[in-house]
Amino acid sequence: MGIADNVYKSLLWDGMWVFDFSVVRELVGKHCRGMPKTKVYRKATNAVQSLRKKGLIKRVGAGLYALVPYRYVGKEFIADKFHVAQGLMNKIGGYCYVSHHSALELHGGATSVFNLVYITSEVPFRQLEYSGILFKRVAPSARWGEFEYYDREGMRICTSTKEVTFVDCIERLKYAGGVGEFARSILSFTGLDSKTVVEYALKHKNMSLNAKVGFFLTVLKYQSTGVSRLGRIRSRDIERLKNSLETEKVFYLDRDVRRGVYAEEWNLIVPNEIYALYPHNE
Numbered sequence: 680m681g682i683a684d685n686v687y688k689s690l691l692w693d694g695m696w697v698f699d700f701s702v703v704r705e706l707v708g709k710h711c712r713g714m715p716k717t718k719v720y721r722k723a724t725n726a727v728q729s730l731r732k733k734g735l736i737k738r739v740g741a742g743l744y745a746l747v748p749y750r751y752v753g754k755e756f757i758a759d760k761f762h763v764a765q766g767l768m769n770k771i772g773g774y775c776y777v778s779h780h781s782a783l784e785l786h787g788g789a790t791s792v793f794n795l796v797y798i799t800s801e802v803p804f805r806q807l808e809y810s811g812i813l814f815k816r817v818a819p820s821a822r823w824g825e826f827e828y829y830d831r832e833g834m835r836i837c838t839s840t841k842e843v844t845f846v847d848c849i850e851r852l853k854y855a856g857g858v859g860e861f862a863r864s865i866l867s868f869t870g871l872d873s874k875t876v877v878e879y880a881l882k883h884k885n886m887s888l889n890a891k892v893g894f895f896l897t898v899l900k901y902q903s904t905g906v907s908r909l910g911r912i913r914s915r916d917i918e919r920l921k922n923s924l925e926t927e928k929v930f931y932l933d934r935d936v937r938r939g940v941y942a943e944e945w946n947l948i949v950p951n952e953i954y955a956l957y958p959h960n961e
Contacts, residue, residue, distance in 0.1 A: 681729070682707060682710055682711070682722055682725075682726050683725070683726040683729035683730050683733075685706075685710055686703055686706045686707065686710075686726045686730070687730055687735050687736075687746070689706050690702070690706070690746050691746060691748075694832070694833030694834040694835070695746065695766075695834065696745060696746050696758065696759065696762040696766070696832065696833075696834045697739060697743055697744070697745050697746070697758055697762045697763050697765065697766025697767075697834075698743065698744060698746070698766055698769070699742050699743050699744070699766065699769065699770040700723065700724075700727065700742060700744075701770075702769075703723045703726055703727055704719060704720060704723040706723075707719050707722050707723040707726060727744065731744075733752070734747060734752045734753055735747050735752060737756065737758070739758060739763055739766070739807075739809050740807055740808070740809055741767065741770070741804075741805070741807045742770065743763065743766045743767060743770065743807075745758035745762070745763070745766075757810045758809070758810075759831065759832065760796050760809075760812050760814075761777065761781075761785065761796070761831050761834075761836050762831065762832070762834050762836075763796075763807075763809055763812075763814065764777050764781070764796045764798060764814060764836065765777075765834055765835070765836045765837065767798065767804070767807060767814055768798060768800070768837060771798075771800055771802050771804050772802065773800065773801050773802045774800070774801045774802075774819065774822065775798055775799060775800035775801065775802065775837070776798070776799055776824070776826040776837045776838055776839050777796065777797070777798060777799075777836060777837065777838040777839070778797050778798065778799040778817060778824075778838070778839045778843075778844065778847055778854070779797040779799075779817060779839075779844070779847055779848055779851070779854035779855055780793055780795075780797060780848070780854060780855050780856045780860070781793070781795070781796045781797045781798075781838075782797075782838045782839045782844040782847075783844060783848065783855065783861075783864050783868070785829050785831075785836060785838045786829075786838070786841055786844060786868065787867070787869070788841075788844075788864045788865060788867055788868035788869070789856075789860075789864050790860065790863045790864050790867070791856060791860060793856065794811055794812045794813065795812065795813045795814075795815060796812065796813070796814045796815070797815055797817050797854050798814060798815070798816055798817065799816075799817045799818075799819050799824065799839070799847075800816050800817070800818075800819070801818075801819060801822075803816060804816055817851075817854055820847075820850060820851070820883070821882065821883060823879070823882055824839055824843045824847065824879075825839070825840050825842075825843050825879075826838060826839050826840060826843070827839075827840050840875075841868065841870060841871055841872075842871060842872060842875040842876045842879055843879055845865065845868070845871060845876055845892075845895075846876060846879050846880050846883075846888070846892055848861050849861070849888065849891045849892055849895060850883070850885075850888050850891075852933060857933075858932060858933040858936070858950060858953060859950075859952065859953070862895075862898075862953050862956060865895060865898075865899060866899075866902060866956075868899075871899065871911075871912070872911055873896055873900075873911060873912045873913050873916040873917065874911075874913065874916050876892065876896065876916070877892070877896075877916045877917075877919050877920055880892045880920065881919070881920075881923060886923060886924055886925070886926055886928075886930070887930040889920045889923045889924060890920070890924055890930050890945040890946055890947050891930070891932055891945075891947065892920060893917055893920035893921055893944075893945050894932065894942060894945045894947055894949065894957070896912055896916070896917050896920070897917055897944075897957065897958065898956045898957055898958075899912050900912040900914070900917065901956075901957070901958040902956070921944070921945075924945070924946060926946070927946070928946065929941075929946050929947070929948060930945075930946055930947050930948070931947070931948045932947055932948065932949045932950065932953065933950055936948075936950045938950075939951055939953075939954060940954040942954065942957060
């Protein structure tokens, strides 16, 4: 078995559905221990060329390649967008994860599927387009956002936790598809823990954010009862956010919508269609 075939099997075994050249070079180095780096580089280049010629990998762009399963060799094949996102993040390195609406999709909460993947990353990168899908950077607003790994067909995708996703989307609703899309999505968002949500929100020291998070947690508590598929939404956690609002200033749930209903409990102007979800709307 040649080096190229060994590389392909290793990538398949490790679930590396999308990867960059450095991954191939590392695998070749393992197969050819003690070989000078220049020769390893040359053999890795040859392996990539051989695999492309056989139709076993395809170029994605930005120095990335997608692994083509045997059953798709010689046929049309489009790599999964989250596999591409992880391959890109592996190449970027540093603090980065799939976030906002894209994380909603991964967690099964989004009501719409976008041809767009948001990646929160400290390291700037050029926007990538692949098969009509954009991979766009979001600069982190904080460094304490927690992430986890979501298994997708054997590839571990680094994404924000449900609680971080919830707060991040509220903080920047434009990356959540807008307030309407977010409000619809969270109603099918399962397993949320309000204590973790509140602790993460309070770290931002932003009263406007606290009011918005409190509003949406109240909506979820109203839609559920204690422990349910929506998660554990506790009244005492919501009260912590309410007690953090030491101002008479009025906030807007959506900065682009200046008309709506005043939710006095949160000093918040809420668009009419969103306020309809709120329990105190008699």
